[in-house]
Amino acid sequence: QKEVEQNSGPLSVPEGAIASLNCTYSDRGSQSFFWYRQYSGKSPELIMFIYSNGDKEDGRFTAQLNKASQYVSLLIRDSQPSDSATYLCAVDKLIFGTGTRLQVFP
């Protein structure tokens, strides 16, 4: 059974800080990794995807992938209250983690 693990949180960070969200996966053969953001009562929306080891940056977001250690992380720089949401990690599109709830307080 393929698994994706995330800490459910909540992760609380002050406005302007860096939020670090982590995800581990069990299938060493996994190829693609996705981060989705889900606001309460809404459907998930894609933030970033990453396929290769290393970092991938998009604005305030950086995805980091380490296939040897089987983890993928999402860094949010200069966190804003509008970033408060649940962040879902997905592997190979079909397997989702349970999500980490992020709270950014002013």
Next chain:
Amino acid sequence: DVKVTQSSRYLVKRTGEKVFLECVQDMDHENMFWYRQDPGLGLRLIYFSYDVKMKEKGDIPEGYSVSREKKERFSLILESASTNQTSMYLCASSAGTGWFTDTQYFGPGTRLTVL
């Protein structure tokens, strides 16, 4: 913009009823998916389809069936609704090229309550 629509935002049904959840996408995507989302359990894949009339079971297919007669439409069927099928149901679609890697686009969800 990719648009994925679902037939209802909220639905209330009684135990034993046959329930149809409809999903339509307008971007000519090959792949379509049905998930359910429950607190503490995240999104779990019920069924997916990578082509018209093709379907594959996901992690939790029991009690569900699907139909894909046309490329743009993917239906989820609860043959005999039960209270443990009360959940948020999310449909998604993605393009066909490199289907493991293409972005999924989600519909707004249908919150189903079975009494």
